[in-house]
Amino acid sequence: MSYQPNDDSETDKLSGHMYDGIQEYDNPTPGWWNWLFVASIAFAPFYLLVFHSPYQENTLAAQYDRAYADNLRLQFGEIGTLEPDADTIIQYMDDPKWIAVGQITFKTHCVTCHGKEGEGISGPNLTDNSYLHVKQIEDIAKVVQEGAKAGAMPAWGNRLHPNEVVLVASYVASLRGTNTAGGKAPEGNEIPPWPKQ
Structure with missing residues (x-):
């Protein structure tokens, strides 16, 4: 019904x-x-x-990472001003506390060209053994500081603290040999391994 x-x-x-x-x-x-x-x-x-955004994450975890790195920068007084030489870069490659500052600096300024894991987008792949403008480990800090490729790689020396330049160079050096999946093809020449500490 x-x-x-x-x-x-x-x-x-x-x-x-x-x-x-x-x-x-x-x-x-x-x-x-x-x-x-x-x-x-x-x-x-x-x-x-x-x-x-692929350029800067605004998640709580990313905000925490940036705040953590900012806090570590306040502690730069503990290590003084670092010299961008091979011994210093190698020393901080294995220091988890300070390599975190290098990693956050990389994620804040470098992912646009080099990718989140250093796999390379418009910039070269940093996870293989081939380099364009680096022959020795200290050349990484020089490229970060002065730039390369007629400005395609900008000079960060006037925008970053000298310690950040050294620590991001240590982080980039630590990426070598990780060969991230989906990375860009090798560019430049294969160079000898980094010296031991």
């Missing part, structure tokens, strides 16, 4: 669709609901740009 409307006003509200003997009312979604749906779609690209 199906439901029969009592008057014409109820008939106007019916959808004309019947399922299992039940007449359906034509109840459209409220306008505010539709606008909320449209607004969420319009908001999505901005959310993606801000929180999932």
Whole structure:
């Protein structure tokens, strides 16, 4: 037995669709609901740009990493001003506390060209054994400081603390030989292994 409307006003509200003997009312979604749906779609690209940007992550973990590195920079007084020589770079390659500063500096400034893991995007792959402008380990700090390729690799010496230059050089040196999957093909020449500490 199906439901029969009592008057014409109820008939106007019916959808004309019947399922299992039940007449359906034509109840459209409220306008505010539709606008909320449209607004969420319009908001999505901005959310993606801000929180999932390939250039700088704004997740809580990334913010923590940056705050941690900022705190470590305050402790630079403990190590003084580092010299960008081979011994210093090698020494800090194996120091987890200070290599974290180099890693965060890399993730903040270098991922645009070199990728998150150093695999290379427009810049060279830093995880293989071939280098364009590096023949010795101390050349990494020189390239970071002075730039290379007529400005394609910008000079960071005037924007980074000298210790950050050394520590990011240590981090980049530590990437050698990791051969990240999906990395760019080797560029330049293969060079001898880094000297031992």
